[in-house]
Amino acid sequence: MSNTRKLTMAAAISEAIGQEMERDQDVFVLGEDVAKYGGIFGATGGLLARFGKERIMDTPISETAFIGTAIGAAAEGLRPIVELMFVDFFGVCMDMIYNHLAKNTYMSGGSVQLPVVLMTAIGGGYNDAAQHSQCLYSTFAHMPGLKVVVPSNAYDAKGLMTQAIRDNNPVVFMFHKGIMGLPWMAYFEGSTNEVPEASYTIPFGQAKVVREGSDLTIVAVSQMVQKALIAAQQLADSGIKAEVLDLRTIVPLDRAAVLASVRKTGRLLVADEDYLSFGLSGEIAALVAENLDSVALKAPVRRLAVPDVPIPYSRPLERFVIPQVDAIVKATQGLMGARQPAGAAA
Amino acid sequence: MTPTAEHKLWMYEKMIEIRQYEETMAGVYLEGKLPPAIQKGLAFDIGGGPVPGEMHLAAGQEPVAVGVCAHLRAEDSVVGTHRPHHFAIAKGVPLKPMTAEMFGKDTGLGRGKGGHMHLFDPAHKFSCSGIIGASLPPACGAALAAKKRGKDWVAVAFFGEGASNQGSFHESLNLASLWRLPVVFVCEDNKYAISVEKVDSTSVAWNADRASAYGMPGVLVGQNDALEVYEAAGAAIARARRGEGPTLLEVRTDRYLGHFQGDPETYRPAGEVEALRKNDPIPRLGAHLRKLGLLDDAADAALRAGVNARVAEAYEYGRTSPYPKPEDALLHVFH
Numbered sequence: 001m002s003n004t005r006k007l008t009m010a011a012a013i014s015e016a017i018g019q020e021m022e023r024d025q026d027v028f029v030l031g032e033d034v035a036k037y038g039g040i041f042g043a044t045g046g047l048l049a050r051f052g053k054e055r056i057m058d059t060p061i062s063e064t065a066f067i068g069t070a071i072g073a074a075a076e077g078l079r080p081i082v083e084l085m086f087v088d089f090f091g092v093c094m095d096m097i098y099n100h101l102a103k104n105t106y107m108s109g110g111s112v113q114l115p116v117v118l119m120t121a122i123g124g125g126y127n128d129a130a131q132h133s134q135c136l137y138s139t140f141a142h143m144p145g146l147k148v149v150v151p152s153n154a155y156d157a158k159g160l161m162t163q164a165i166r167d168n169n170p171v172v173f174m175f176h177k178g179i180m181g182l183p184w185m186a187y188f189e190g191s192t193n194e195v196p197e198a199s200y201t202i203p204f205g206q207a208k209v210v211r212e213g214s215d216l217t218i219v220a221v222s223q224m225v226q227k228a229l230i231a232a233q234q235l236a237d238s239g240i241k242a243e244v245l246d247l248r249t250i251v252p253l254d255r256a257a258v259l260a261s262v263r264k265t266g267r268l269l270v271a272d273e274d275y276l277s278f279g280l281s282g283e284i285a286a287l288v289a290e291n292l293d294s295v296a297l298k299a300p301v302r303r304l305a306v307p308d309v310p311i312p313y314s315r316p317l318e319r320f321v322i323p324q325v326d327a328i329v330k331a332t333q334g335l336m337g338a339r340q341p342a343g344a345a346a
Numbered sequence: 347m348t349p350t351a352e353h354k355l356w357m358y359e360k361m362i363e364i365r366q367y368e369e370t371m372a373g374v375y376l377e378g379k380l381p382p383a384i385q386k387g388l389a390f391d392i393g394g395g396p397v398p399g400e401m402h403l404a405a406g407q408e409p410v411a412v413g414v415c416a417h418l419r420a421e422d423s424v425v426g427t428h429r430p431h432h433f434a435i436a437k438g439v440p441l442k443p444m445t446a447e448m449f450g451k452d453t454g455l456g457r458g459k460g461g462h463m464h465l466f467d468p469a470h471k472f473s474c475s476g477i478i479g480a481s482l483p484p485a486c487g488a489a490l491a492a493k494k495r496g497k498d499w500v501a502v503a504f505f506g507e508g509a510s511n512q513g514s515f516h517e518s519l520n521l522a523s524l525w526r527l528p529v530v531f532v533c534e535d536n537k538y539a540i541s542v543e544k545v546d547s548t549s550v551a552w553n554a555d556r557a558s559a560y561g562m563p564g565v566l567v568g569q570n571d572a573l574e575v576y577e578a579a580g581a582a583i584a585r586a587r588r589g590e591g592p593t594l595l596e597v598r599t600d601r602y603l604g605h606f607q608g609d610p611e612t613y614r615p616a617g618e619v620e621a622l623r624k625n626d627p628i629p630r631l632g633a634h635l636r637k638l639g640l641l642d643d644a645a646d647a648a649l650r651a652g653v654n655a656r657v658a659e660a661y662e663y664g665r666t667s668p669y670p671k672p673e674d675a676l677l678h679v680f681h
Contacts, residue, residue: 032540032542033540033541033542036542036612037540037541037612037613040540058541058542058546058547059542059547060508060539060542060548061478061508061509061511061512061539061547062511062512062513063512064513065511088477089477089478091477092477092478092479092512092513092514125393126392126393126398127393127398127399127450128392128400128461129399129459129461129463129464129476130459130460130464131463131464131475131476131477132399132476183387183388184389184390184391184392184608185388185391185392185393186384186385186388186391186393186394187385307675308679309675309676309679310459310679312458312459312675313399313447313450313456313458313459313461313464314450314451314454314458314459314461314669314670315398315450315669316450316669316670316672317450317458317459317670317674317675318675319672320672320673320675321675
C-alpha cells in the first residue's frame with residue numbers, strides 16, 4: 001500500500017504531472033509563467049528543477065500560438081499539458097480551443113488524435129472582478145469535443161489529472177483558485193486532504209457522494225462542493241440530512257448518479273458558481289425533468305448560481321452574486337418547506 | 347520637440363503624484379492581508395482588507411505616462427493596461443472616484459463593479475483592461491471615430507512588452523497603418539511579463555523594429571526619462587494629428603514593484619530593484635528643473651505638499667465612501 005500524506009490541491013496536481021512526465025517522455029508542459037514561477041497558482045511548482053526548460057516551457061503571452069502549438073504537437077503524438085493562466089483569458093484564443101482542439105478529431109472522422117490537457121484556473125471569491133473570476137466550465141462543456149474536469153479536492157485532482165494526461169482526447173482541467181491551498185489566498189481547508197504518493201487514476205464520468213443524506217441532494221462541483229459540505233453540516237445540526245454529490249467531471253456527466261441520488265431524496269438543489277442561464281444548473285435540472293417518470297420529486301428543483309451578471313469587484317457585490325454557504329443553507333431550508341409540485345408522487 | 351517650462355513642471359508634478367499615489371496604495375493594500383488577521387497558515391490573503399484582489403502598481407514607470415499625456419488634449423483618448431494608475435492620473439482622471447473604485451465603493455468610477463484593472467472614465471476619455479494586449483484594438487476604434495468625424499483627435503494605446511506577442515498587437519498595427527489611423531501605440535518595456543523576461547519571450551531585441559513590418563515608424567526611447575519620452579511622443583502625436591498615420595513607440599522603463607503586490611519576485615536577480623531605483627526619473631527631472639532655475643527647495647516642498655494633500659484626500663474619500671447595496675450587483679448589465 002502506498003503512503004499517503006496531506007497535500008494541497010496545487011501540490012497534488014503538480015505531483016500528478018511530475019509522475020506522468022517520468023513515466024512518459026512525450027508529456028511536456030507549456031504556458032505563461034509555468035517554469036520559473038511554477039505556475040501562478042502553483043500547478044507546476046517544482047517541475048522546472050526536475051525536468052528542465054525543454055519540458056517545462058515558459059511561453060510568450062501568445063495564447064493562440066501556444067495552445068495551437070499544443071494541438072499541433074499532440075497531432076504528432078506528443079502529450080502536451082498547456083496552461084491558460086485564467087480561464088477568463090479564453091477570449092484571446094477560443095478559436096484554437098473551440099474550432100480546432102474540440103473539433104479536429106470529429107472532422108477527421110476519428111483519424112486525428114489530440115491528447116492535450118488544457119489546464120486553467122477558475123473562480124472568484126477574492127475580488128478580482130469580471131475578467132479574472134469566472135468559472136465558465138459550462139461554456140466549455142457546451143462545446144462538443146472537450147472533456148471537462150472540475151475537481152474539488154487534492155485527492156481527486158491528482159487522480160483526475162493522471163487520467164487526463166493518459167486520455168487520448170482533449171481534456172479541459174479546471175482548478176478553482178480558492179481550493180488550491182495557496183499561501184496567499186484564503187481557501188476551503190476540506191480541499192487539502194490525504195493523497196497517496198503512488199500514481200493512480202480516477203475514471204471520468206464517475207460522480208462521488210461526498211456526504212450521504214436522505215432529505216435532499218445538493219449537486220455541485222469544484223469549490224462549491226466544499227461550500228456544500230459546510231452547509232450540509234450546518235443543516236444536519238437542524239435535523240436536515242443533505243446528500244452532497246460531487247460531479248468531479250461534467251463531460252462526461254454521471255447522469256445515473258444524479259438520478260439515483262434524487263430518486264432517493266426526492267429533492268434537488270444545484271449549487272453552482274457559474275452563470276445561471278444556459279449552464280450546468282440548467283442541465284442538471286433538465287436531466288431530472290426528463291426523468292420525472294422515474295423520479296418522484298417532493299419539491300420543485302432549485303438552482304443557485306451567479307444571476308447572469310459579470311462578477312463584480314466590490315466585496316458586498318461579489319458576495320451577493322456568488323452563492324455562499326448561507327445561501328445554500330437557506331435554499332435548502334426553503335426546499336424542505338416547499339409545497340409538493342402538482343402531480344408529484346407522495 | 348523640447349517641452350516648455352510649463353510642460354516640464356507639469357510632468358515633474360504628475361510623476362510625483364503618481365509615485366505618491368502608488369506608494370500610498372502599496373501600504374493601504376496590505377491592510378487586512380497579513381497574519382494574524384487572516385486564515386491560519388496563510389502568509390498573505392489577496393482577498394482581505396479594504397482593497398482586495400490583484401494590485402498592479404506602476405512606481406518607476408511614470409515617465410511613459412507623463413511624457414505621452416503631456417501632449418494630449420481632453421478630446422484625445424487613452425486606453426491603458428492592467429497596470430493603469432499612472433496613465434489614468436496623467437490623462438486627468440480625477441483621483442477621488444478612481445480611488446473609491448479601488449475601495450469598491452458606490453462613489454467609484456464604476457460604482458464598485460470594475461476595480462483597479464477596469465477603470466472607465468468616458469468624461470476624460472480613459473479606459474483600461476485586465477486582459478493583455480486589449481488596449482490596441484479599441485484605440486484603433488477611437489482613432490477611426492475621430493477620423494470619420496473629421497477631428498484632429500488622436501488615440502493612444504499603452505501596453506507592456508509582453509503584449510507585443512499577442513495577436514491583437516500585430517492585427518492592430520496592420521489595421522491602423524492600412525487605414526492611416528491617428529493612433530499612437532506606446533509599448534512600456536519593463537523587461538518582465540510577470541516572471542518571463544523579454545529575452546525569453548520576444549524574437550527581436552526591440553519591438554520598435556516590428557513597426558517596419560507594418561509600414562509605420564518605430565521609435566525606441568532607450569532611457570526611462572520623461573524628457574526623452576516627451577520628445578518622441580510629441581513627434582508621434584503630431585504626426586497622427588496631421589493625419590499621417592500611426593507610430594509605434596517603445597520605451598525602456600523600470601518596474602520597481604512586483605508584477606502584483608505580493609509577488610515573491612524570485613525571478614529577479616538580487617539587487618536589481620535597488621540598482622534601478624538609483625536611476626529614478628523623478629529626481630533626475632527635478633535636478634534638470636533646478637539647473638534651469640525652474641525649481642528650488644521651497645517650490646519643490648510646496649509642490650509635494652500639494653500632491654500629498656490631494657492624494658491623501660482621495661484615499662480618505664475612497665475609504666469613507668459607502669459601499670453599494672449588495673443587490674446593486676444586478677444593475678448595469680444593460681443600459
